[in-house]
Amino acid sequence: MHVNRRDLLVGGGAAALAAFVPASSGLAAKPAMNGVLKLSSQLGVIPGKSLEEKLAKMEQWGFDGVELPADIVGKEKMYEDAIRKTKLKFSAVCFGSMNGDLVSEDASKRGPAAEKLKQVLTSAGELGTTGVIYVPAFNGQTKLTNQEIRQILVDTLPAIGEHAVKVHSRILLEPLNRKEAFFLRQVADAAAIARDCQSPGICVMGDFYHMAIEETSDLGAFISAGPMLHHVHLASRTRVLPGQDDRQFVEGFLGLKWIGYQDYCSFECGVKGNRDEEIPKSMAFLREQWAQAEL
Numbered sequence: 630m631h632v633n634r635r636d637l638l639v640g641g642g643a644a645a646l647a648a649f650v651p652a653s654s655g656l657a658a659k660p661a662m663n664g665v666l667k668l669s670s671q672l673g674v675i676p677g678k679s680l681e682e683k684l685a686k687m688e689q690w691g692f693d694g695v696e697l698p699a700d701i702v703g704k705e706k707m708y709e710d711a712i713r714k715t716k717l718k719f720s721a722v723c724f725g726s727m728n729g730d731l732v733s734e735d736a737s738k739r740g741p742a743a744e745k746l747k748q749v750l751t752s753a754g755e756l757g758t759t760g761v762i763y764v765p766a767f768n769g770q771t772k773l774t775n776q777e778i779r780q781i782l783v784d785t786l787p788a789i790g791e792h793a794v795k796v797h798s799r800i801l802l803e804p805l806n807r808k809e810a811f812f813l814r815q816v817a818d819a820a821a822i823a824r825d826c827q828s829p830g831i832c833v834m835g836d837f838y839h840m841a842i843e844e845t846s847d848l849g850a851f852i853s854a855g856p857m858l859h860h861v862h863l864a865s866r867t868r869v870l871p872g873q874d875d876r877q878f879v880e881g882f883l884g885l886k887w888i889g890y891q892d893y894c895s896f897e898c899g900v901k902g903n904r905d906e907e908i909p910k911s912m913a914f915l916r917e918q919w920a921q922a923e924l
């Protein structure tokens with residue numbers, strides 16, 4: 630397709646960009662622009678003395694989802710009983726890295742780590758979440774190189790992904806910034822690993838805090854993940870509530886609209902000031918930024 634200067638100007642670049650996205654890439658060649666903003670939060674961000682109190686507050690404030698902590702195995706009924714009293718849904722499970730065991734230089738640690746991951750996927754599926762957030766290794770957790778870690782993941786994750794699909798869940802690879810993890814820092818890198826795993830059970834997420842450090846374009850990052858993106862973490866540049874510093878979300882939200890994102894955006898951050906006042910303020914700020922995200 631020939632692209633002239635007028636196309637670039639009239640289409641704001643979108644039409645021109647679409648012309649260069651090969652259909653075989655599986656990415657959104659044309660902006661879907663039908664994404665939704667469903668707000669969620671980790672429980673630690675929300676004030677309240679009990680799980681019930683926190684959920685009631687979240688419902689009252691207009692949240693859609695609740696992000697679960699890592700230790701859900703054996704606690705499924707407790708969480709189910711609590712959420713049934715509300716209109717909320719569970720968004721994702723913030724699981725972590727298991728000390729980097731799945732990609733440890735000590736090969737004997739990898740098998741048990743894979744089993745543990747499968748167990749939490751089963752619980753995550755039961756609770757109706759979009760998936761289990763997994764970080765391969767924080768800095769210092771493995772002595773292996775980038776290339777070695779990647780190879781282990783591409784060799785190991787497909788079988789775990791198969792289990793994930795069976796239990797209606799998925800792994801969500803989370804890229805972090807270089808101060809926390811030298812391996813896996815960009816959303817597109819996570820998406821390339823997920824693509825190479827060739828399993829619908831292996832997907833990715835993006836975290837606005839880490840993205841502010843590592844990405845050159847929030848829009849580009851989310852388009853790179855495309856249909857593999859199934860969770861987003863919300864935090865400002867200084868890792869407090871969105872709106873509490875200069876971090877902007879419009880470009881990233883345009884990316885979510887572009888790929889037709891249907892999952893949750895979830896607070897993972899500190900709070901400056903009174904939580905009862907600041908959290909609703911941040912939610913309003915995000916809805917405003919979402920409205921501004923237009924082509």
Ligand code: MG
Nearest residue numbers: 803836862897
């Ligand atoms: Mg995060």
